[in-house]
Amino acid sequence: MADSGRARRAADSVTRARDIDRAQVSTVLDAAYAEGQLGAQEYHDRVDRAGSARTLGELERLTADLQSPAFFGGHPPAERKRFGRGHAGAYPARTRARDADRARTTAALDAARADGQLDADEHATLTESADKARTLGDLSTLVAELQQRPVVPVKPKARNTFRIVTVAAAVVVAIVGFVWTVREDEPASAAATPAPINYDAASPLVIPTPVLTTLAGFVQFRDDYRTKFGDTLVDEAVLHDEHASAVRRAPGKENWTAAYTYRGGFDRSNSQITTRKRDAVDIDLAQVNAEALGAALANAAATVRVPDGKITHLRIAVDSWVGRPGITIFVRNEVAQSGDLVLALSGEVLSIDPYEG
Incomplete structure (x- = not known):
């Protein structure tokens, strides 16, 4: 398995990128910037590099240290295991931190100050460091000695699309078969009696929200x-x-x-x-x-x-x-x-x- 993974990465390093590949990476960078994983200069630099990338390997390196953006279905953080044991789905320490990760760390520091784990100077120093932290590892170090540490972001699980579609299709077939059986078992007179129509029932008025970028x-x-x-x-x-x-x-x-x-x-x-x-x-x-x-x-x-x-x-x-x-x-x-x-x-x-x- 490890050899096949290395072989795939080696192939990707030279495989030519399509316009849609470059566009998808740029969209991920947009979301990462909005979430605070990237600063303005880093964001612009990576977007420019994505636009001129020639291979899939070049594109992969632009997002290798990013969390899966929440805009694209990233899972909320799972509860951290006690005694410092890592979560099986946790991101590597080098992964870029979001504003939300920095906020959770700051909240943990505030709670630690309130219950006496930190004095005022320690709290001020650690809070300032949390505001400037760039990676999840940086944030983890700041709370490593606290009794109550913030939850850890985990990677979203890949969805088995084929299995979902197959199960959904089976459910639809079962429902259709059940309905058809019930209809065949109904007396002719009952089946012929139409359901009453309520002409006074009004459809709900739906007012769509305008496109927010207008x-x-x-x-x-x-x-x-x-x-x-x-x-x-x-x-x-x-x-x-x-x-x-x-x-x-x-x-x-x-x-x-x-x-x-x-x-x-x-x-x-x-x-x-x-x-x-x-x-x-x-x-x-x-x-x-x-x-x-x-x-x-x-x-x-x-x-x-x-x-x-x-x-x-x-x-x-x-x-x-x-x-x-x-x-x-x-x-x-x-x-x-x-x-x-x-x-x-x-x-x-x-x-x-x-x-x-």
Whole structure:
């Protein structure tokens, strides 16, 4: 088995990559960046390398140290075994950490400070290190001596698609056979009697959520956000076509934050609250110049010079490159050509990172 694995990797190292392979890797990098596994410079560098990769081996190296993005069905962390024994499905220590992993580590440090395992100086030092940690191994070291350690991310299990389809087909056949048997056994008079029709029953009114990477989608998100929380203040929001996430101050806890997911409505993404970052600021979505944002979204592909480009997602946060709240618009096409631009909330263009093709 080990020899076959080495043989496969050797073959992949020289096998030519397709455009769809490059596009899939770029999509994984997009999700990893949104989750905090990659910094901005690393993200742009890897995306550029993915776009020019010639072999599957080159592409594999770009994602080898990443966790499976939660956007693509990554499993929630499983409970860690006691006494430091590793979980069978745990990622290697070199795997990049997500913002959620750093948040869980910070929560464990906060709990340890509260119950006396850490003094104030130790807590401050370890918390700062957690904020800067790049890998799961870095985070694990910070909590290795604690009695209660955070849960460990595990790799998603591969799904046996053929087995699922086969079982589903068998179930359908069984149901159809049962229904046919029951119908044959029914008396003729009963079978001929139609079920009463309730003409007063009205179909539910379904109002689809607009694509969130459009102006209409952003406005819908902002209105729903105001309805849910009573204000439009957010630390960070990321909007994809059909779902979004938001981080804001936790209710009644000024120095803590809570994370939420949005799919036409808001739900807590986890049950924990975490320490608010020292450099976090309240970003008021009400201050976004909707007219300017709409114009930027409409012209985004042309602005960043991505042929046939489409917007993958928006990120509203304090941008590390410009040092102030901004709206980053990410654009990509089917052959992994990409670019992005950053707007101030007022609509002023703060930076443009075009595709250099």
